[in-house]
Amino acid sequence: MFARILLLFLPIALLPSCSGQADDSDPPIRVVMPDGGAPLNQIFRFEIDPQGYELTGVDADMPAHGHGINTTPEFELLENGRYRIDGMKLHMPGAWEIYFDLKAEDGSFFRMTYPLEIGFE
Amino acid sequence: MNLLAPAPVFAAAIALVWALVPASPGLTESAKGISAKQDPVELSRREKNIAQTLSPLPALPVQPSNRFADDPAAARLGQRFFYDSRLSKDGDRSCASCHSPGLGWSDGLALSEGIAVLNRNSPSLLHAGYQRWMFWDGRADSLWSQARWPLEHPSEMGFARADLVRLIANDALLRSEYEAIFGKLPEGAHDVDRFRPGGRPPFPRPSDQFNPAPSLEELAKLDAGHAAWLAMQKADRDAATRVVANFGKAIEAFERKLVPGPSPFDTYVEGLREDDPSKLAALSTSAQRGLKAFVGKAQCVNCHFSPLLSGGEFHNLGLEVAEGEAFDQGRPTGIRTVKIDPLNGRGKFSDAQEWQSNAKLRYLSYDEHTYGAYKAPSLRNAARSAPYMHDGRFASLEEVVRFYSALPGRPPVGHREETLLPLDLTEQEVLDLVAFLESLEGPPVAEALRRPIPSESSED
Numbered sequence: 001m002f003a004r005i006l007l008l009f010l011p012i013a014l015l016p017s018c019s020g021q022a023d024d025s026d027p028p029i030r031v032v033m034p035d036g037g038a039p040l041n042q043i044f045r046f047e048i049d050p051q052g053y054e055l056t057g058v059d060a061d062m063p064a065h066g067h068g069i070n071t072t073p074e075f076e077l078l079e080n081g082r083y084r085i086d087g088m089k090l091h092m093p094g095a096w097e098i099y100f101d102l103k104a105e106d107g108s109f110f111r112m113t114y115p116l117e118i119g120f121e
Numbered sequence: 122m123n124l125l126a127p128a129p130v131f132a133a134a135i136a137l138v139w140a141l142v143p144a145s146p147g148l149t150e151s152a153k154g155i156s157a158k159q160d161p162v163e164l165s166r167r168e169k170n171i172a173q174t175l176s177p178l179p180a181l182p183v184q185p186s187n188r189f190a191d192d193p194a195a196a197r198l199g200q201r202f203f204y205d206s207r208l209s210k211d212g213d214r215s216c217a218s219c220h221s222p223g224l225g226w227s228d229g230l231a232l233s234e235g236i237a238v239l240n241r242n243s244p245s246l247l248h249a250g251y252q253r254w255m256f257w258d259g260r261a262d263s264l265w266s267q268a269r270w271p272l273e274h275p276s277e278m279g280f281a282r283a284d285l286v287r288l289i290a291n292d293a294l295l296r297s298e299y300e301a302i303f304g305k306l307p308e309g310a311h312d313v314d315r316f317r318p319g320g321r322p323p324f325p326r327p328s329d330q331f332n333p334a335p336s337l338e339e340l341a342k343l344d345a346g347h348a349a350w351l352a353m354q355k356a357d358r359d360a361a362t363r364v365v366a367n368f369g370k371a372i373e374a375f376e377r378k379l380v381p382g383p384s385p386f387d388t389y390v391e392g393l394r395e396d397d398p399s400k401l402a403a404l405s406t407s408a409q410r411g412l413k414a415f416v417g418k419a420q421c422v423n424c425h426f427s428p429l430l431s432g433g434e435f436h437n438l439g440l441e442v443a444e445g446e447a448f449d450q451g452r453p454t455g456i457r458t459v460k461i462d463p464l465n466g467r468g469k470f471s472d473a474q475e476w477q478s479n480a481k482l483r484y485l486s487y488d489e490h491t492y493g494a495y496k497a498p499s500l501r502n503a504a505r506s507a508p509y510m511h512d513g514r515f516a517s518l519e520e521v522v523r524f525y526s527a528l529p530g531r532p533p534v535g536h537r538e539e540t541l542l543p544l545d546l547t548e549q550e551v552l553d554l555v556a557f558l559e560s561l562e563g564p565p566v567a568e569a570l571r572r573p574i575p576s577e578s579s580e581d
Contacts, residue, residue, distance in 0.1 A: 064539065120171050
């Protein structure tokens with residue numbers, strides 16, 4: 001349960017990782033964006049360190065606009081235990097949320113929200 | 122937080138700046154944006170930063186699926202094809218009929234007229250080489266793939282790829298230029314028994330359990346062109362499709378040249394970077410106020426961003442359709458079509474096989490939010506390509522701006538994008554936005570591209 005509470009605050013703790021400066025001390029998963037952060041309107045690839053959780057889905061939304069992304073990202077578990085996520089495209093500037101669907105060891109599922117701001121270039 | 126959400130402090134700052142702007146000539150100022158008196162409009166740091174992301178226009182993006190995209194010989198052949206009215210069923214229409222250089226590379230009509238009246242407005246070809254998706258619903262992923270749709274559509278040019286093979290084979294100039302670029306025409310290219318008159322396949326059509334696409338055999342009973350296609354050998358069908366793909370690649374090489382020079386807005390942005398008043402004066406006071414609204418209050422830049430003044434993606438604006446009038450789904454049909462198109466960037470006629478060049482197709486998907494969405498066009502040189510919207514419903518840029526100000530009606534399918542709220546613009550703000558949009562017009566492309574190449578000419 002404590003881990004779940006931490007998860008709720010994780011998005012705020014992870015914000016600096018937009019520029020690739022992820023903090024290793026942030027439990028339970030870590031998002032590693034490309035250098036320079038997530039690009040505007042370009043398909044990009046990034047990684048997460050799931051810290052033992054299983055990644056079961058990735059999606060994103062632009063809540064203020066009432067729409068999501070127009071790609072279906074794919075993900076792959078790497079030998080180093082990270083997941084590589086391909087095919088994400090945040091096609092407008094503004095506030096986005098990336099969603100990670102995760103499965104815990106006890107078999108429970110939950111969704112982590114990762115907010116990020118996409119600028120004009 | 123949405124960068125453009127009008128937070129109270131930001132809104133107050135805009136209001137203050139607006140109030141402090143020296144009195145303008147008001148409604149008497151030309152909406153053309155040319156004013157004898159250039160009163161500079163103060164932009165916030167954020168507004169300046171956004172404005173600078175809109176200019177200059179970079180070099181054309183690479184086009185991996187067409188290795189001839191920047192080949193001058195291919196562009197020259199493409200120009201020949203573009204103006205050649207023999208490439209139509211009745212010999213009276215060419216690509217230039219709906220994309221006329223004198224009409225902003227469009228046709229000036231609300232709905233284009235080919236052999237029949239179509240259900241779409243003809244988009245300008247200016248800056249086409251920068252586009253990610255073609256057509257208002259994005260059903261083609263390259264200019265070369267796009268080109269055969271109007272060529273073979275029975276309501277547009279009504280031509281056929283089998284006829285194209287024979288036409289090139291029988292024209293010494295076209296044949297020599299084609300073969301110098303793409304290699305030999307198929308064996309028997311003259312032969313009407315192999316490349317049968319009117320022979321063309323059906324267009325790719327999405328199929329599902331509720332609306333299964335008819336088979337070629339079924340369509341051949343209804344359409345003589347499909348019957349001719351069915352009667353051709355598979356190897357000859359493939360060869361004809363290779364020729365029409367190469368035709369498209371030459372057209373694309375030509376269309377990539379249709380890039381006007383810098384606009385007054387580009388000069389203005391240079392002035393912002395260099396703090397040069399003489400360059401800042403390239404925009405009238407009205408156009409500067411329009412820019413401020415474009416990146417601020419009006420939020421136009423949410424969809425019309427980057428130097429193309431478009432993200433190249435698709436949005437539901439909530440355009441109403443009168444009861445009983447036809448409408449379509451827009452983008453979802455485009456997505457389903459481009460994914461199964463044998464001439465898309467992942468097919469065997471594409472010159473790109475690597476992952477990156479095909480990523481846009483590989484990951485492309487749609488959901489309920491794409492229903493009723495059409496492509497956001499580039500606003501560069503838009504002043505020359507009226508009327509506007511996918512169905513040409515607005516005769517002028519002013520009508521477009523007034524639509525966004527009031528946002529009347531509801532869309533027939535899907536939902537209007539939720540950040541689109543009525544702007545309640547003043548009359549002056551409407552004119553200012555129009556003046557800004559008109560400042561995005563650069564000089565025409567080179568005269569040599571605006572006309573057919575004389576057939577006897579061998580100049581480069």
